[in-house]
């Protein structure tokens with residue numbers, strides 16, 4: 001059989017055609033009633049299956065016109081249509097001569113069953129012609145009612161479809177906004193580049209990195225935006241992750257130095273991922289760009305402090321041993337001076353030896369300060385007072401062609417510090433500023449306070465959150481280049497002529513400030529001057545001031561003193577000095593020996609003089625054990641250096657005093673007497 005299928009929807013046409021053809025029938029297709037009439041004339045179908053609502057000419061009109069043609073009066077006609085107002089539809093269809101009305105959608109097999117059933121039925125009433133086929137007035141009345149109703153239904157349906165589509169579109173837009181929001185919010189730069197390295201898409205972070213608006217980024221090659229060059233960066237030797245992704249179709253990472261539009265370098269880590277089109281070809285790549293400049297800065301700051309730490313350990317080791325030697329020189333020199341007749345001809349030589357030793361002692365002292373092995377006396381002090389107190393000294397130091405401005409913060413800036421040491425830091429800084437301004441300039445010292453937060457720490461690469469007093473010292477001098485700036489805190493680094501600079505000023509400042517749990521850093525550019533900033537942790541509550549040491553005349557005594565020192569020369573010297581001043585002396589060569597001798601002679605020994613660092617047992621531990629034997633034992637530490645731990649623990653809590661090597665004889669004797677008499 002030949003079947004004419006009329007439907008304006010190509011999908012429906014295809015389904016119907018398939019159903020019909022698969023049953024071995026021939027198919028003629030038409031998209032609307034008008035076309036169907038032509039096809040019917042040309043092909044003489046045996047059956048017509050038609051949709052109802054169609055453009056140009058709908059199914060009812062088509063049926064009516066067809067039935068008016070005698071050739072098709074008995075051709076079975078089946079409507080296959082979605083139902084809106086089924087009953088009226090069916091009635092009009094039947095009155096126009098339709099043989100059946102199948103409601104869409106229908107399963108293919110059921111549909112065909114329906115078709116066969118309708119054809120079988122139509123055979124019986126083959127000659128019946130539609131009652132309305134000839135009656136215009138009644139036909140138009142019913143037809144227009146139905147079509148109007150149908151159209152209304154259709155409009156409603158379309159409105160529903162539109163609403164659904166709008167909802168779907170809204171959802172899609174929301175989703176897109178959600179995704180783009182994520183991309184816009186993250187700190188990572190994000191671009192999509194095609195195989196020519198042209199940027200197809202970029203997020204805000206990327207534009208921010210580049211320092212360019214989006215329209216200056218999109219469509220540009222990535223090497224132009226990120227490196228400001230006219231050919232791919234890998235041709236200039238860069239390791240390009242995107243290039244490797246295009247070559248291998250796999251994700252890759254690389255590190256780069258990007259340069260933004262202002263010429264600022266950014267260390268970045270890039271990752272790229274392939275994007276394939278529908279047929280699986282890699283057409284573009286996603287590249288994410290993470291700014292690691294800050295990470296690098298933190299790393300470099302850490303490396304810098306580690307280097308200074310290592311130098312400190314080395315310097316402290318040398319200074320410690322050297323101090324023992326100096327101790328002997330100063331000690332015997334002092335003894336010699338004391339015992340020598342005033343008019344001895346060698347007296348000036350001894351004086352020279354002692355002066356030189358004092359210079360050497362100052363040097364080792366500097367190294368100990370740098371390495372934070374120097375004993376410091378922390379007391380609450382006012383930064384404004386300290387700075388103000390330096391005013392006169394600073395003015396005298398710098399001369400007239402340098403104008404000094406001192407600006408003090410209105411608030412109290414109390415820190416826990418060693419006044420002498422902090423003064424030394426300021427002096428060193430002022431001296432350097434003066435040296436940097438041989439032709440005059442401005443020196444500006446300013447105090448203030450600052451809250452260090454996480455953001456500060458991140459930005460600067462150093463610090464611990466908290467409240468700090470800030471002292472900044474700026475000069476308008478020569479400034480420093482990057483190399484000098486990098487080494488400024490290293491001991492013995494100087495750019496000054498031999499004899500002019502020792503290279504110790506800034507390393508001492510560094511050591512002192514670090515020992516104060518503070519920070520010192522420097523901002524400087526050649527020709528633009530220098531600013532050093534010192535940050536010292538502020539204390540909230542003030543401590544009562546402890547009284548300074550009173551000076552006492554040199555006096556000896558008759559007590560028995562146990563001296564413990566692992567350096568034999570030091571022991572020998574001390575014994576001679578003490579014996580000379582009336583004391584009885586016992587010696588111990590380390591901590592263990594000292595405790596043993598003390599235990600054996602507890603009643604005799606009235607005083608112990610302990611080196612802090614000794615083999616087998618430290619001076620601190622030895623003293624603790626002796627105290628267990630006799631709790632009120634009088635003691636004094638003597639040391640080449642004192643760790644913070646030692647100074648804090650024993651000196652603050654244990655109330656034990658300490659004297660620094662090399663100790664001048666008078667100093668040592670005075671201190672011993674002082675401790676004995678308290």
Ligand code: ADP
Nearest residue numbers: 432433436494495496501502503504505506530
């Ligand atoms: P010294 O002053 O003996 O050279 P420092 O440790 O005090 O040693 O300083 C080390 C070096 O740091 C100086 O030689 C100088 O190059 C540089 N420097 C320090 N402060 C300044 C400054 N205010 N302006 C320029 N350069 C400075």
Ligand code: MG
Nearest residue numbers: 431432505506
């Ligand atoms: Mg200096």
